[in-house]
Amino acid sequence: MSDTPIDFLLSRRSVKFVQAPGPSDDELGRILQSAMSAPDHGRLQPWRFALIRGQAIGRLTDLSIAAVKEAGMPFPPEKEASTRRWLDKVPLLIALACRLDHANTKIPEHERMLATGAAVTNILNAAHMLGYAAYWSTGLGTxxxxxxxxxxxxxxDYRFMGFVSIGTPIATPAPMPRPDYQQFVTEWNGI
Ligand SMILES: Cc1cc2nc3c(=O)[nH]c(=O)nc-3n(C[C@H](O)[C@H](O)[C@H](O)COP(=O)(O)O)c2cc1C
Incomplete structure (x- = not known):
């Protein structure tokens, strides 16, 4: 199924429930380096990442849950328990942000957001190529x-864009059915 790079790309799917091992330092470096080859108008390099590992994941969990409750958002005890069970096993979170760079007015803000999103997509694909599973979430009080x-x-100064979790899938992920691209494509011939 995943014989060639393009087959491999087509087989990427998000997987939320992961456990250790996460990427080694060397692998993580390559995953983050993949973000640097995202398309980027004006070479603004707007993407910013904060690595959250080990005991810091527990601290983020506590902080996020406290913030969600403080904001009065619905967060029943079962949801809190399942969130804690999920994050307790995750070996690596990457917090994602786009730097607004107000001094640079030539390139619109949405283009910086698109470049950052493209960088995150590279991270998802790079993690997949190295045999890990990844998942982009805007939960946890994003x-x-x-x-x-x-x-x-x-x-x-930033648009905070959530978290990518990366690790080894807890269960073997089934292939994700995808739509036929033809549903989304028209041919414009100018007539
Ligand atoms: C910006 C962004 C934020 C997302 N936030 C969440 C989220 O908070 N919760 C969630 O269940 N899925 C979220 N998703 C969707 C998942 O990351 C994933 O794309 C979805 O489960 C479909 O899986 P696939 O990537 O294999 O198609 C988000 C996706 C994007 C692009």
Whole structure:
């Protein structure tokens, strides 16, 4: 199924439930390096990443859950328990942010966001190519200033874009059915 690079790319799917081992330092370096080859108008390099590993994952879990409760968002005890069970096993989280760089007004903000999103997609694909599973989430209080601030991504200078978890799948992931691309493509011939 995944004989060639293109087959491998087509087989990528998100997997939420992962455990150790996560990528080695060398593998993580390559995964993060893949973000540097994302398309990037004006070479603004707007992507920023914060690595969260080991006991820091427990600290982030506590901080996020406290922020969600503080904000009055619905968060029943079962949801808290399942969130803690999930994160307890995750070996690596990467917090994702786009630097706004207000001084540079030539390239619109949405293009920086797109470049950062492209960088994150490279991370998802690179993790997959190295045999790990990854998952992009905007849960864990992503849209709460307290969480973004604690990670160093204050709302004045950054758009905080959530987290990618990376690790070894707990269960073998089934192939993800994908739509036929033809549903999404038209041919424009100018007539
Ligand atoms: C910006 C962004 C944020 C996301 N946030 C969440 C999330 O908070 N919770 C969730 O279940 N899926 C979220 N997803 C979707 C998953 O990451 C994943 O794409 C989805 O489960 C489909 O799996 P696939 O990537 O294999 O198609 C998000 C995706 C993107 C692009």
């Amino acid at each position: 849209y709460l200033d307290d969480v973004a601030d604690a990670l160093g991504f204050d709302a004045l």
